[in-house]
Amino acid sequence: MIRELTCVACPLGCPLVATIENGEVVDVKGNTCKRGAEYAKTECTHPVRSLTSTARVNGGSAYVVPVKSSKAMPKEKLFEAMEIINKTSINAPVHIGDVVVPNILGLDVDIVATNEVK
Ligand code: SF4
Numbered sequence: 001m002i003r004e005l006t007c008v009a010c011p012l013g014c015p016l017v018a019t020i021e022n023g024e025v026v027d028v029k030g031n032t033c034k035r036g037a038e039y040a041k042t043e044c045t046h047p048v049r050s051l052t053s054t055a056r057v058n059g060g061s062a063y064v065v066p067v068k069s070s071k072a073m074p075k076e077k078l079f080e081a082m083e084i085i086n087k088t089s090i091n092a093p094v095h096i097g098d099v100v101v102p103n104i105l106g107l108d109v110d111i112v113a114t115n116e117v118k
Contacts, residue, residue, distance in 0.1 A: 002018070007039050007040070016031055016036055025044050048072035052114075053085050054066050056089035058092065065100075073104075092117050098112065
């Protein structure tokens with residue numbers, strides 16, 4: 001099976017063509033650097049995404065604080081993670097990097113604040 005992708009690992013956006021056999025990427029063409037080949041392999045076998053959202057803040061100068069995942073997480077877990085974040089609140093003050101949800105879904109990924117709330 002052939003799959004066409006656009007590499008998003010840098011702004012150049014190289015068009016990639018991945019050859020998949022028995023669920024494995026056996027060849028990648030079109031990549032300018034090896035990051036493109038790694039991206040194609042991950043995207044075709046186990047896609048991951050960074051998650052960004054907001055979490056509620058109790059008693060702060062704002063009602064919500066922007067949050068993000070500390071690293072990319074499996075794409076199929078994003079909605080489940082969002083449900084947890086939507087049920088979570090953190091007490092003010094909030095500082096950049098504060099962990100809002102530790103080890104979400106047991107994925108070794110923290111959800112952390114990306115802004116301050118007094
Ligand atoms: S293959 Fe390399 S140069 Fe091309 S978009 Fe991906 S990271 Fe950038």
